[in-house]
Amino acid sequence: MTTAQTDTNRDLEAGLDALELGPVEPRRSWWRQALYSGLPPVVALLLLLAVWQLIVSTRHPHNLPSPSAVGSELQDQWSKGRIQEGVRNSLYHGALGFLISTAIATPIGVALARISLLRRAFRPLISGLQSLPSVVWVPAAILWFGLSAKTLFFVVLMGAIPSIVNGTISGIDQVPPLFLRVGHVLGARGLTLARHVLLPAALPGYLSGLKQGWAFSWRSLMAAELIASSGSLGLGQLIEDARNLSSFPGVIVGILAILVVGIAVDLVFFSPLERRVLKRRGLLTT
């Protein structure tokens, strides 16, 4: 090929590239972004509070406390440090239980995904366990471990492990076979293939499995705390104590605390992580 022709081709190609890529859209400024994603949930929350207040002030139901009663109860519990202690203990048990579950469930998930015989043998059991409410393990756990932290951990593990195993399996199943074939052509086998191709490719599915695993951990822990009060004060026990005192505002404060922790963990940890992974792969449009 002549030089002139090569130059023309180069320009042609550069022109095509520029046309196909199109202009880069400017990014939203941070305060616009905050307004865009932060304002709707705040407005929704205020609306719910207004409806609540409206019901209480027009119908005067004797067994529904007003938002202000719940607010002062919250203030009272907070000043006594009970909420902080409950959040601390529950988060500790929940997070540690979740980490142990992850460590146990991930290798099981990888093995089940890659070894056909194991999968055929255990997959129905794992799926069954996932739909089993983990609260049914509480009586058994109390018989085995008594009213101790071990009981809490056991229930958390039984709730979270099947869900993380299933998430790992579906993450690996969703890896396009072509990725593996390319890896083969490039000369990757066995562990090298797993490290450079299989595991990174399975990451998005694995992450949503972890997210679900956390939800199961948190739910299971609360169920266990409600039934089996162990030595330390958790959020579930906060509710149980309030019920024993027939304090309706106290029960609602406990529920709200559990809800807020659940939302916070997702907002601070899982959502940003998931967004980052998906965004890098072009799987997130906004």
Place this chain on the structure above:
Amino acid sequence: MTVLDSLRRRHVPDTAEVDSAAVVVDGLTKRFGRGPLILDDISLRVAPGEFLCILGASGCGKSTLLNLVAGLEQPTAGTVEVPGHKPSLMFQEPALYPWLTAAQNVELALRLRGVGKAQRREETQRLLGVVRLEGAGAKRPHELSGGMRQRVALARALAQDSKVLLMDEPFAALDAITRDVLHDELTRIREEVGATVLFVTHNVREAVRLGDRVVLLSSRPGRVANEFAVDIPQPRRIESPEVAALSVVITEHLRAEIRRHAQKATS
């Protein structure tokens, strides 16, 4: 059948050529399990630096043939030899890894080949330069156009440093303008690198635009039906009268092959 056989025999090269062949396929036969015969007694010899296009309608086993040459499948009978090289393979989809940037995709191929860390960065830049994507190394696959992705895939294939490049309809999913430009690019790069190319396509003009030789496969099972030397000097234009004239001839043969199946279906 005897006519086709004699046609094929006529093109078997002499022993001197065989010794220096880049790819030797001999009596290659493939069936999957107890399924129908996919490839039947295919024999091909590709000279070093030759650009061979394999042309055929659906069901001729083009992709299976490339997978066998790449070593991704095992032959039922016959042999495949690629002396001294592990061939690199390009697919219709770029199949770039979305968790890596364009440069990291190329670099992974170098890494898996065992190239040292210091050398990898430099070599990656050089390869991106070969496909004219020097500035796009930091971009992720989803940020690139279809044509750019396929060029990154080409750079990754070149990173394997194989002198034998197998291409499975790599431009089939691209628009006509981009495909035309990539034909020019592939012609240039192949001259630059001096690679032997085995290029599978169902597009007759593409085969004539690119190939030194075009092998026509029949379908179900795939057999070598005919072959054509393309004596048109490069660079060719896909719309040139010479390319068009030979395409007309080959298309006639291809249609005759396809028509045989109509007779089979009605009889």
